[in-house]
Amino acid sequence: MNSKVKPKALFSGPMLEVAKAVDRDDIARVKQLAGQLDDINALGEHGVTLLVYAVIADKPESIKALMELGSDPAIDVPEQGNAGYIAMWHPDAKSLEALLQAGMDPNLKEEGDALIFHSHNIDESNSLPVLVKYGADVNALNEKQEPPIFDMLMVQFKNALYLLDHGADGHFVSPSGESVAYNVEFQLSELDPKSEAYQTMLTIKEKLVAQGVTFPALSPWGERFVRDIVFCKEPLGYRPRSECKIEGVNRFVKEPAEEIKRQDEMILKERYEIVHEF
Numbered sequence: 001m002n003s004k005v006k007p008k009a010l011f012s013g014p015m016l017e018v019a020k021a022v023d024r025d026d027i028a029r030v031k032q033l034a035g036q037l038d039d040i041n042a043l044g045e046h047g048v049t050l051l052v053y054a055v056i057a058d059k060p061e062s063i064k065a066l067m068e069l070g071s072d073p074a075i076d077v078p079e080q081g082n083a084g085y086i087a088m089w090h091p092d093a094k095s096l097e098a099l100l101q102a103g104m105d106p107n108l109k110e111e112g113d114a115l116i117f118h119s120h121n122i123d124e125s126n127s128l129p130v131l132v133k134y135g136a137d138v139n140a141l142n143e144k145q146e147p148p149i150f151d152m153l154m155v156q157f158k159n160a161l162y163l164l165d166h167g168a169d170g171h172f173v174s175p176s177g178e179s180v181a182y183n184v185e186f187q188l189s190e191l192d193p194k195s196e197a198y199q200t201m202l203t204i205k206e207k208l209v210a211q212g213v214t215f216p217a218l219s220p221w222g223e224r225f226v227r228d229i230v231f232c233k234e235p236l237g238y239r240p241r242s243e244c245k246i247e248g249v250n251r252f253v254k255e256p257a258e259e260i261k262r263q264d265e266m267i268l269k270e271r272y273e274i275v276h277e278f
Contacts, residue, residue, distance in 0.1 A: 010046065022062040031065050035069055041070070050066055051063065061098070063099055115136065138163050182220065
C-alpha cells in the first residue's frame, strides 16, 4: 500500500478525523478523537486500522498514542500483513521502534513466523537491529523448526553476522541434521574467494569457531547418523528414531557424493571415535 495514501480513501466519519489528525502530527487531537471511538481497532477500507494507517504514514508519535489507547498491532490487513510487518517497509525503522516502545511483542508473528524472519537486509534497513534491541528472540524457530540465521546464511550474510554478535546459537542443528556450520561451509564452497560476501562468510566462520563450533562440519547425512535421526512416515518428517512410529525414506533427498561420505566417516572416527562406513 502506498505510503502517500490519503485518509479519505480509507476512512469515514470519526475515524477519518483521527486519520487526518495523524497526518497533521496533531497528537493531542489524535488522543482526544481516538479516545472517543467505540472501537479503536475498527477496520476501514481494505481492512486498514488506524494504527496501520499511522504506520503506513510513518508517524511514530501517533503510533504510540494509538497503542496507548489500545490499538492492536497484531491485526492483519489482507495482503499487507500486521502493523509490525508493515512498519519494516520504512528503512529507518522509526515506526517499528515506536510500536515496540509502546509495547508490541518483538516476537509478534506474521504468516506463522516471528517478525525477525521478515527483517530486511541490514545494509538497507534498520529493522533487524531495532527488533533485537527490543528483545526479539534471535534463536526463535520458524515453521520448519529453524532459526533466523539459517535463511540469512543463504542471502543476508551481514544479517547472519549481526545475529551471531547478538546471541545466535552457532551450534544449532535442524531436525533434518542441517547445521549452521554446514551451511557456512557450503556457502564458502560456492562464493568467489575475491568477493566481499566470501570475506563476510569467513568472518562468520571465525565467530562460530569462537563459539566452539568445530570444522569441518558433518553433512546432514552424517548428523542424522550421529543423532539417530530418521525419516518417518508417521509422524511425517525427520525425527529421533525413538519418536518414529513408521520409518520411511525421503525420496526427495539423494545420497551424498562419495567425497562427502568419506569426509563424514573421517569426522566420525576422529571427533566421535565412531568407525562407520556409509
